[in-house]
Amino acid sequence: MTEVIIAGAGPAGLLLACELRLAGVDTVVLERHPRRPDFCRGFNLNARALDLLARRGLADPLIAEGWRVPHAAFSSLPVTLGLAGTHTDHPYSLGIPQTRVEEILEEHATARGADIRRGHELRGLAQDDDGVEVTVATGGGEYRLRARYVVGCDGSSSTVRKQAGIAFPGTATTRWSLLGDVEPAEPLPFGVTSGPGGDVFVIPRPGYVRVITADPGDHEAPVTQEEFQRALDAALGRPITIVAARWLTRFGDAARQAEAYVRGRVVLAGDAAHIHPPAGAIGVNVALDDAFNLGWKLAATVRGTAPAHLLGTYHDERHAAGARVLASTQAQVLLGETSGPLADLLTRVARHPGGNRAFAETITGLDTRYPAHPAGDHPWLGRLALTGDGPLATLQRQGKGVLLGPDDLVELAEPWAEHVIMGPGEPEGLLVRPDGHVAWVRTSGADGLREALAHWFGEPRSEPQSSHERPTNADAPAGSRTC
Ligand SMILES: Cc1cc2nc3c(=O)[nH]c(=O)nc-3n(C[C@H](O)[C@H](O)[C@H](O)COP(=O)(O)OP(=O)(O)OC[C@H]3O[C@@H](n4cnc5c(N)ncnc54)[C@H](O)[C@@H]3O)c2cc1C
Structure with a gap:
């Protein structure tokens, strides 16, 4: 039995394969097309997608090939939305063919050991308590394959979604x-x-x-x-x-969203989980966002180290984010059809620096904020940690959590050393999830750090880990350490 089968080698499936392989999870990707089509749908990566890809060193090769556009637009508003000064390390949209993004992700996933099977179509699935059995059709016949989890990254008409009986409510195309x-x-x-x-x-x-x-x-x-x-x-x-x-x-211009992103051992990501009007050209970016949120959670679940609720947080966080995308794209369609007082008002708001930034961060997902545990009101909590040139930029390449802070925090977090890399660079104290979102910020002593570590990484080990078992940190900058 393999560990994870992914249906679909689009942006979501390929990035998920990269993430699962980074964590050492056996991964088979089934793709019905024998080769990538010779047309290209999307042509852009937004600031948030670049911020996410950069955490694994995947943004640089794309940035080297693409062209940068330092602004965005919101529907028909006659206002340029500036990305400078927004919450990102990449204040621009990158012009790059979706096919090229897929090629680079596929090379990366293959180099990491993903088993990508082109010309293999998932036709059916049945799940039980221990796993999922899928039926796969190739040019030469059918075979069955079993996995602990199956992820449908198989696009808007998702066979996985239908076979798992997951409803796809929303509005049908009107135009x-x-x-x-x-x-x-x-x-x-x-x-x-x-x-x-x-x-x-x-x-x-x-x-x-x-x-x-x-x-x-x-x-x-x-x-x-x-x-x-x-x-x-x-x-x-x-x-x-x-x-x-x-x-x-x-x-x-249909807008639909799967009622559940996780059902038992079946998970959905990308267009399989949501479709929306094309306003804002965001589909590839949201698909990558789903995959990045899911990868570390599914890997920990398969490994048996995840707390029981962890995979459910994928649904909670990304379903809410997907609903915002549907609302934003539908709003852009409606705005494009209107003129007069509403358009005038929104134009005035978009011309105001604060409004301009809010529009820019909304349509790029830069305002994404996930619930923190324990909750708090620090402005960084739940948001994507910016890396700049600091230690996070390299420490996150291993796909683990990162704790930046002084020795007292390192000692406290030691029982989670398998999941969290310790590094200097943040005099106060900052815990970052493997996907770059801030899980904890020190505001008073170490209050809440244990709770945050247990919430995202499970119960602590009872026995201290001996030094030879500790994770290596070959990519980490000088001065950083694993505890
Ligand atoms: C005309 C057009 C223009 C677009 N322009 C943009 C843009 O400018 N910017 C942007 O961000 N987005 C754009 N999009 C949206 C974007 O292309 C999608 O949102 C994105 O590709 C979704 O990625 P995904 O990995 O979820 O699914 P997909 O890219 O659709 O990948 C799904 C994969 O699953 C495979 N598959 C399907 N069924 C099976 C099965 N049963 N078994 C095995 N494999 C299967 C398919 O062959 C496909 O390779 C555009 C879309 C269209 C149609």
């Missing part, structure tokens, strides 16, 4: 759009062009343009070049010849 990655006979201006028949949105891409316009047609059948041409001409009110079409598709 469809056509998308074409095309080569037009004449240049099309970047941005929105309003024609007599509607709007056309154009985004330049290397060697082609992405064109989005309203879909007047049949929402089930594949989009043809003729249909796309007709829709474009109708919107603009004049013919623009499409010389070649690389990818034609249609998408809707």
Whole structure:
């Protein structure tokens, strides 16, 4: 029996595989497509996704290839949202193809020992008390595979979600759009062009343009070049010849969220857990966010070191975050359709420095704050710890918790040494979860530290660990130590 089967080698599945392998968990990734498609859906990583990837050294190779955009937009508001000064180590959005992000994650997961099986489709699953059995179809037939947990990272039509009987409530699509990655006979201006028949949105891409316009047609059948041409001409009110079409598709504005992200031994992440209107181009980023939150929790659960509630906190934290994404993207759609007093008011708010920052942090998820245990009112609690060039930047690469602080805290945390790396750099005291969120900040003595450690990492060992059993800390900067 393997430990974890992941269905789907998109951004969520691949980052989860990286995280599980970092913790030494046996991981099989089933991907129904024999190879990555030759079209690309997303083209950006936001500041929060970069902050998360940076914790494992995965952001730098992407940043080296991508282009930085230091601002964002909220729907049709005529205001640029500045990312400088927001709560991030990466105050920009990175232009980078989703396919390239997937390639780098796949290389990383494979190098760490993940068993990625392309051309293997999960068709069915059945769970019992000890594990989950899945049925896998390949070109050559079917086989069965058993695992302790199965994670559905298999996209919006998730077979895992359906097979596990997890409801996907929400709103159905009310409006469809056509998308074409095309080569037009004449240049099309970047941005929105309003024609007599509607709007056309154009985004330049290397060697082609992405064109989005309203879909007047049949929402089930594949989009043809003729249909796309007709829709474009109708919107603009004049013919623009499409010389070649690389990818034609249609998408809707449905917003749905799985009622449970964890059901027994089946877990959902990414588009399998939530779909929303494409406003703000955030799907890849939320998928990565889910996977990063889940990885260390599932690894500890499989290892048997996690407190019983830990996997449930994945649902609690990411379901709440997903609900905010649905609300934010739906609000952006509504705002795009309105003018007058509401749009004017929000424009004024967005022009105010505080409002500008709030909009920027909301649409990038930089305002994400998870409940802390014990609760407290320190402004860092529950938020992502910024690393700058400090010791956290390297200490987090091992995928463990990090405690920065003086000797009295190190001694107190010693029974959790298997899960937490100790380092200098924070004169007061700071406990950071493996996913970078602040679990505890010293405000008075060591109050609450034991509770926080037990909440996230389980009961302490009764016997002190001998020094040869302590985790090595090869990546840690000089001066840091494991306790
Ligand atoms: C036209 C379009 C444009 C977009 N643009 C952006 C953008 O600019 N920015 C952004 O952030 N997001 C964008 N998105 C959204 C983004 O692509 C998704 O949110 C993101 O890919 C979700 O990642 P995922 O890993 O959850 O799922 P997916 O990327 O959908 O990956 C799921 C994988 O599971 C595989 N699979 C499915 N069923 C099975 C099965 N039964 N067995 C095995 N494998 C299976 C699929 O083949 C696929 O590889 C866009 C989406 C679309 C459609």
